Amino acid sequence: MQERSTGTTVDAIVDVIAETAPEIRQGLVGRRGTVDEENPSGDEQVEADVWADGLLEDRLSSIDGVGQYASEERPDIADCGEGVAVAVDPLDGSSNLKSNNAMGTIFGVYDAELPARGEDLVAAGYVLYGPVTTMLVARDGAVHEYELSGDERGVIERDVTIPDDAVVYGFGGRVPDWPDDFAAYVDEVEDELKLRYGGAMIADVNQVVTYGGIFAYPALESAPNGKLRLQFEGIPIGYVIETAGGASSDGSQSLLSVEPTELHQRVPVHVGSQSYIDRLESALD
Numbered sequence: 001m002q003e004r005s006t007g008t009t010v011d012a013i014v015d016v017i018a019e020t021a022p023e024i025r026q027g028l029v030g031r032r033g034t035v036d037e038e039n040p041s042g043d044e045q046v047e048a049d050v051w052a053d054g055l056l057e058d059r060l061s062s063i064d065g066v067g068q069y070a071s072e073e074r075p076d077i078a079d080c081g082e083g084v085a086v087a088v089d090p091l092d093g094s095s096n097l098k099s100n101n102a103m104g105t106i107f108g109v110y111d112a113e114l115p116a117r118g119e120d121l122v123a124a125g126y127v128l129y130g131p132v133t134t135m136l137v138a139r140d141g142a143v144h145e146y147e148l149s150g151d152e153r154g155v156i157e158r159d160v161t162i163p164d165d166a167v168v169y170g171f172g173g174r175v176p177d178w179p180d181d182f183a184a185y186v187d188e189v190e191d192e193l194k195l196r197y198g199g200a201m202i203a204d205v206n207q208v209v210t211y212g213g214i215f216a217y218p219a220l221e222s223a224p225n226g227k228l229r230l231q232f233e234g235i236p237i238g239y240v241i242e243t244a245g246g247a248s249s250d251g252s253q254s255l256l257s258v259e260p261t262e263l264h265q266r267v268p269v270h271v272g273s274q275s276y277i278d279r280l281e282s283a284l285d
């Protein structure tokens with residue numbers, strides 16, 4: 001039997017995530033409570049985290065051409081045959097569920113075994129559960145945005161690019177815990193841009209994709225690698241932002257160049273308009 005091309009497998013992965021997203025959104029109802037478990041990063045799990053992870057594993061691992069499934073919510077990689085590896089954050093910002101605020105689902109498709117580098121990505125994207133459900137997909141050098149409703153997937157914008165004129169910023173972590181060089185950079189940015197921070201990376205990053213600016217969850221005095229996970233958050237979002245004409249950084253290099261050592265390792269994440277990332281790297285130099 002002829003081996004399936006990676007492009008066809010990516011088509012199937014994007015289709016499955018687009019079809020499953022409305023079901024995830026509907027299934028949040030009644031799953032907002034916490035379960036007495038923690039994920040491999042020590043975050044308290046919400047019922048919906050575990051449920052959405054199981055649903056996505058079932059659907060994605062049965063795609064011909066998917067060889068590995070991994071997620072932020074489980075310690076190990078599930079082997080499911082030959083092919084690409086899919087890494088997901090099933091419900092990014094799930095602690096927002098209790099306060100009924102925006103959340104997302106993040107995915108990365110790697111043409112390599114996990115943990116893998118950003119340079120091994122062949123596609124990445126996210127679903128945003130906002131007032132409406134939208135999906136951004138980066139592959140083949142372009143980013144396209146869709147609106148999802150039931151089985152429908154309508155194109156909103158092709159070739160999404162990050163505006164040069166920056167308007168918004170969002171920085172995670174507690175201000176007293178910011179290293180001095182980062183705090184000094186923030187002082188400049190605060191004079192120039194408007195604050196948009198809601199506690200779910202995908203919702204905050206989509207502000208930057210839409211209006212231009214910068215989002216960061218930096219290195220902290222108490223957490224030198226920051227909070228966000230390289231494989232499930234840093235690399236896929238770095239890929240989307242760079243494909244949309246922006247830039248990403250761990251403070252000194254592109255997130256796509258960071259060498260992965262562990263599946264659940266953390267990394268300082270900075271993404272947005274090129275000029276703000278250039279200035280950030282100079283400030284942290």
Ligand code: AFP
Nearest residue numbers: 043092093094095172173199200201
């Ligand atoms: P949860 O998935 O546990 O809600 O964490 C969300 C997140 O990973 C990312 O989406 C946010 O940018 C960041 O953590 C929020 O962290 P703070 O709660 O420290 O602001």
